[in-house]
Amino acid sequence: SDSNVQKLTIVQQAIASCCGAIITSLFVTPLDVIKTRLQAQNNPFHKALTMFLYTILLGKCFVYSNGLMDHIWVCENGDSKAWYKKPGHFKGTLDAFVKIIRIEGIKSLWSGLPPTLIMAVPNTVIYFTCYDRLSEALKTRLGKYDEYIPLLAGSLSRFGSATVVSPLELIRTQMQYRKLSYKQLYLCVSTKVAADGWFSLWGGWTSTVLRDVPFSALYWYNYERFKKMMCKEVGTNEPTFLISFTSGAASGFIAVVITQPCDVMKTHRQTQLWESETLKIPQRDSTSTWAVMRKILSRSGITGLYAGIIPRLFKVAPACAIMISTYEYGKSFFSRLNE
Secondary structure, rough: OHHHHHHHOHHHHHHHHHHHHHHHHOOOOOOOHHHHHHHHHOOOOOHOOOOOOOOHOOOEEEEEEOOOOOOEEEOOHOOOOHHHHHHOOOOOHHHHOOOOHHOOHHHHHOOOHHHHHHHHHHHHHHHHHHHHHHHHHHHHHHHHHHHHHHHHHHHHHHHHHHHHHHHHHHHHHHHHHHOOOOHHHHHHHHHHHHHHOOOHOOOOOHHHHHHHHHHHHHHHHHHHHHHHHHHHHHHOOOHHEEEEHHHHHHHHHHHHHHHHHHHHHHHHHHHHHEEEHHOOOOOOOOOOHHHHHHHHHHOOOHHHHHHHHHHHHHHHHHHHHHHHHHHHHHHHHHHHHHH
């Protein structure tokens, strides 16, 4: 809440958002692994339709999302990664959960967690801390238009965090695919900068911003409205854990439905970039965001822009709920500590 933000230091806000990012990743990653493995046994990798394997990508890569972040593994020579191909005959979610733990060990449920955290933690800390600080600064300037503060603060904070983290995403993918040492990575990045300039480190930034900024604006606008409405209903000034959780899930759901076409374009665009960067596959078509959109529409129609919406809803809505309720709890904990 507003009074809480004034009492908190930037470090305390950063700790609250960092804890939120870690807890969200820990909760949502096992769900991802189980869903993906269930999907894998039903569909050969290169023929899979929707769910976690986006139809638009035709098996060139595998989209791995934990709600906070999306990661794309490009399959070299069309082969999926070893952990993904592990055999398993699962009857359902619970059966998969039990068998994966029994046969492969409990650690298997968190496959892909380290790269998720490397990206999620700095991104989330910048994003949430900036949102709260901007909201506070805008209150004195916007006055009677304060209902639009979440829209503006959400957009600007997401724009900022996406811009800062974009080069990290490029570096992470280089490390993941080429298994480079830090010295080799430094040489690789400096060669790229020398050849294509500093802006080449922000490849794919446009499509990321096109998806994340509208998502963020919608998410925060609805979250603040739902939170205010529920607090009024219950007769409290401070949101309870349940109010934050419910508001986060509902606003995440709405934002996903509206921004799904942008998500599909971002996924498509990133795959093209990584194919040319990592697999050295020459790109015949234009890789601009708008060219990608036209290509999807001509190939699959409007439904192509909604590929993979169901799994994204299953991941993003709970992840938004866990993240925001943990963050709000962390803030109220520190504000009590400061009194």
